[in-house]
Amino acid sequence: MIFTATFLTLCLKLLLIPAYRSTDFEVHRNWMAITHSLPLKQWYYENTSEWTLDYPPLFAYFEYLLSLIASCFDKKMLIVQNLNYASDETILFQRLSVIFTDLVFAYGTHKCCSSIQKSWRTDVVLPILLITNCGLIMVDHIHFQYNGILYGILLLSLAYAIQGRYLLSGFWFAVLLNMKHIYIYLAPAYFVFFLKNYCLNSKHSKFQIKNFIMLGSTVLAVFLATFLPFHNQLGQVFARLFPFKRGLCHAYWAPNFWALYNTLDKAAFFIMSKMGFLAKKSSVASMTGGLVQEFSHEVLPNVTPLVTMILTGVVMLPALIKLWSLNKHPSNFLRCIVLCALSSFLFGWHVHEKAILMAIIPLSILSIMDLSDAKTFILLGIVGHYSLFPLLFPSSLLFVQGLPVRRPQLFVSFVKLH
Amino acid sequence: MFCVKLSCEVWLVILGALVAVLLRACTTLHPYSGAGSPPMYGDYEAQRHWMEITTNLRPLEWYKNTTDNDLMYWGLDYPPLTAYHMYLTGKIGSFLNENWTKLHESRGFEGESHKIFMRYTVLAADIVMYIPALIFYFHAMGGQSPDPKTRPLSPSLATILGLLYPGIILIDHGHFQYNCISLGLLVLATSCLLLDMNLTAAIFFTSALNYKQMELYHALPFFMYMLSSCVPKPGQSLTSSLIKLAQIAITVMAVFAILWAPFNRDFFAVLRRLFPLDRGVFEDKVSNFWCVFNIFYKLKLKFGNYEMMRICLFATVSMVFPSSVDLFLRPSRKKFVLSLINSSLAFFLFSYQVHEKSILLVGVPVVLYFPQKPFVCFWFLCISVFSMLPLLYKDGLIIATIALMLFYVISFRVSIEHFYRSSLNASDGLAEYYRSLLHVLLDIEYKQATQIDILKLTYKQIVKNKETLKNLAFHVVLVTSLIGCLVLSFALLVFEPPERYPDLFPLLISAYSALHFFGFFLYFNVKQLQIPQEFDAIKNVKIKSS
Numbered sequence: 001m002i003f004t005a006t007f008l009t010l011c012l013k014l015l016l017i018p019a020y021r022s023t024d025f026e027v028h029r030n031w032m033a034i035t036h037s038l039p040l041k042q043w044y045y046e047n048t049s050e051w052t053l054d055y056p057p058l059f060a061y062f063e064y065l066l067s068l069i070a071s072c073f074d075k076k077m078l079i080v081q082n083l084n085y086a087s088d089e090t091i092l093f094q095r096l097s098v099i100f101t102d103l104v105f106a107y108g109t110h111k112c113c114s115s116i117q118k119s120w121r122t123d124v125v126l127p128i129l130l131i132t133n134c135g136l137i138m139v140d141h142i143h144f145q146y147n148g149i150l151y152g153i154l155l156l157s158l159a160y161a162i163q164g165r166y167l168l169s170g171f172w173f174a175v176l177l178n179m180k181h182i183y184i185y186l187a188p189a190y191f192v193f194f195l196k197n198y199c200l201n202s203k204h205s206k207f208q209i210k211n212f213i214m215l216g217s218t219v220l221a222v223f224l225a226t227f228l229p230f231h232n233q234l235g236q237v238f239a240r241l242f243p244f245k246r247g248l249c250h251a252y253w254a255p256n257f258w259a260l261y262n263t264l265d266k267a268a269f270f271i272m273s274k275m276g277f278l279a280k281k282s283s284v285a286s287m288t289g290g291l292v293q294e295f296s297h298e299v300l301p302n303v304t305p306l307v308t309m310i311l312t313g314v315v316m317l318p319a320l321i322k323l324w325s326l327n328k329h330p331s332n333f334l335r336c337i338v339l340c341a342l343s344s345f346l347f348g349w350h351v352h353e354k355a356i357l358m359a360i361i362p363l364s365i366l367s368i369m370d371l372s373d374a375k376t377f378i379l380l381g382i383v384g385h386y387s388l389f390p391l392l393f394p395s396s397l398l399f400v401q402g403l404p405v406r407r408p409q410l411f412v413s414f415v416k417l418h
Numbered sequence: 419m420f421c422v423k424l425s426c427e428v429w430l431v432i433l434g435a436l437v438a439v440l441l442r443a444c445t446t447l448h449p450y451s452g453a454g455s456p457p458m459y460g461d462y463e464a465q466r467h468w469m470e471i472t473t474n475l476r477p478l479e480w481y482k483n484t485t486d487n488d489l490m491y492w493g494l495d496y497p498p499l500t501a502y503h504m505y506l507t508g509k510i511g512s513f514l515n516e517n518w519t520k521l522h523e524s525r526g527f528e529g530e531s532h533k534i535f536m537r538y539t540v541l542a543a544d545i546v547m548y549i550p551a552l553i554f555y556f557h558a559m560g561g562q563s564p565d566p567k568t569r570p571l572s573p574s575l576a577t578i579l580g581l582l583y584p585g586i587i588l589i590d591h592g593h594f595q596y597n598c599i600s601l602g603l604l605v606l607a608t609s610c611l612l613l614d615m616n617l618t619a620a621i622f623f624t625s626a627l628n629y630k631q632m633e634l635y636h637a638l639p640f641f642m643y644m645l646s647s648c649v650p651k652p653g654q655s656l657t658s659s660l661i662k663l664a665q666i667a668i669t670v671m672a673v674f675a676i677l678w679a680p681f682n683r684d685f686f687a688v689l690r691r692l693f694p695l696d697r698g699v700f701e702d703k704v705s706n707f708w709c710v711f712n713i714f715y716k717l718k719l720k721f722g723n724y725e726m727m728r729i730c731l732f733a734t735v736s737m738v739f740p741s742s743v744d745l746f747l748r749p750s751r752k753k754f755v756l757s758l759i760n761s762s763l764a765f766f767l768f769s770y771q772v773h774e775k776s777i778l779l780v781g782v783p784v785v786l787y788f789p790q791k792p793f794v795c796f797w798f799l800c801i802s803v804f805s806m807l808p809l810l811y812k813d814g815l816i817i818a819t820i821a822l823m824l825f826y827v828i829s830f831r832v833s834i835e836h837f838y839r840s841s842l843n844a845s846d847g848l849a850e851y852y853r854s855l856l857h858v859l860l861d862i863e864y865k866q867a868t869q870i871d872i873l874k875l876t877y878k879q880i881v882k883n884k885e886t887l888k889n890l891a892f893h894v895v896l897v898t899s900l901i902g903c904l905v906l907s908f909a910l911l912v913f914e915p916p917e918r919y920p921d922l923f924p925l926l927i928s929a930y931s932a933l934h935f936f937g938f939f940l941y942f943n944v945k946q947l948q949i950p951q952e953f954d955a956i957k958n959v960k961i962k963s964s
Contacts, residue, residue: 008829014824015821018817019444
């Protein structure tokens, strides 16, 4: 079933090659050009394009590997000065690179399915739910990003965690963190679960120092290997990785708490200026203008990154404490992962709407373990994927958008029949 | 909950239809024929030009060469129903943006929003006509499944595979045409005919014919079948059959009269537009008899167009003859679809002025025949897409072709596997099937005996398992043929043809597919002739009269 689902979606992805592309297409082309044509030392300093490299080094290495193959397609796409370059070969190569790195996702799915007790659900339902996840297809193959490989690694890590092979799981999670640091939101769940079940012996609550060192050194080794070439410019790298100047919300507001907060602020400002409380003319802040920038609230207090961090931490805390008290059944761990992803999505700083996939994908695994989770999954799946629609604004994609969303519904009702 | 009441099969069909629409919607993202290539552009511009003509001129001028209607530039050469359809969509289009259909000025209009509009008109036509028609056909035919040994593919699987047939998706949503309407009407007509609703069938088929004159490829089987149903059978009076015949004739004529009402004065002028003789026996490279014959013997130098047309007519009539006469003399429901295939294939192979796209007219009846002989039909449908490859290559639809073919082949494999699993009761499906084929051969190896004994045993085994071996041989041939297609496609895409023969690969492709089509023509003819006459029509009458 995995093979069939993989190849059928592969055909769909091939069909989507000429579809609309967002600026992320240019972003990744630019990164490929940077890594290919500049020495390592300049990767995080280069700023010819406005889309500077802001993923961790491991992803930069990945782009470098891609650029080696890209030079067989069209050498011109590897020139940093060629801004917005999109020849047919470039499009073909970039699209194909996403399609083929998606095979990692298929492998991750296979690992996940084989680590759960074998049944009809793991053989058929889970592969379909994961591989035909329409959010991932929309974000990767229309909007253009490399989430397939990243979520593939996440699934791999989750699969090892489910099997109880914590070292491997930790290793892959560290690799993932070094490819895209947004997954740090899931780290608290990993930390608590590993500390409880790997570093503390469940029977005697005795601290297993050997396990702790092994895990710690594995994770550290991955980080060292990634960041070592950049050891004398860490400040610059981190300034690129965590651009707090980008503002509370993304250009398109992610459907989270801050969107409500902004709306409330706007409404309050509107009402108060009508009633004459606000005499001074404010610079009308355009929060959805498209450009990513800082802005200030009019009525409500301004939000700083620290506030969002604390708030996210506070919201996560109950789930983490609960996870500490529960046994090491994988469903507890997965549920905590979903909750961590959701709390960071709701309260995080500069959240993209794509980040909802971080909750939906682990929840798909959870949904086949437990019926009540399956119900949540249907709801979150539909709403979450619906929230991705603004990413694909051209009307030529109207049909493409509308149809896949109904698919999870269908699959799930299909599942219930059996 | 009400959705639980729907059976698994229904869910499968709904899912299949949604996937089919999704694939169509994704194909619309690809380029259309003649995109950005003035001065003549392609079929996309032809359809847009017809919208321009029909919305701006009076019906009387549609088919006439006037100062406002230059027939040399994509003049309207389809029957009135197409014109009305273009009028309707043109009106909607001009409501959305009047620049799309402005007389003269809109010539060669291209734009992203216009492309979306045009694509959506096809998608709407497909969703309204072709997809429901196919679902209806397989639903209506689904009931009859006799003994389990020759059990056909289940209707739901056949529907899905029919909807996924890449040929029609690529031509309608990629290349840009409205075949889904005429072919949808054909499918509706066929289902009505097989449900003994002759008059409805006549209306649908006449409409199809009035949408696209190419539907003449299917006219003979309809005519013969309806005529034979009017021949008085034992126990029927002559008058009742004459009334039946008159009813059909009046229906057909009424449909024609309504649709042709605005043009009745210059009927023959329109007819001349619909059947242009001066276009030559074939355009580009077509996988039919004349194109292959032309390699050895340059037809266009030897014969004038008129002469050639008569030769083609004679050849076509003599090739359609066996299947049509058989259908008339020994009518049977089971052979009707086969005779549709035979008639349209004969027209495709031997008639005058054939386009490579006309293979769709054969493809759709083959889709309808799919449940009976899945493997042969699958083979035919693959070859039919392959025969259009040079055209698709020219349109820039190669990626779409690869994706859709891959999707189709995988779906076919999965469906067949599912089918064998349920029919053979084996857990392994297709693998089990192939193992049972190989078992025959392996069984011989195990016997340790003298040489003569081995030969005897082998012979015995072969005789005993003749059917299985025949199957094995068939599968080997099928795979070899498809690999041949792959090799030729690869050559077309990758290699530069030698300078002396710039058309080498398209010609090779059309010859290769034509060879297959001859084989299929013989096969389907034999299949049709093997089916005996159906007597239950007479039985019913006797029961009624007694």
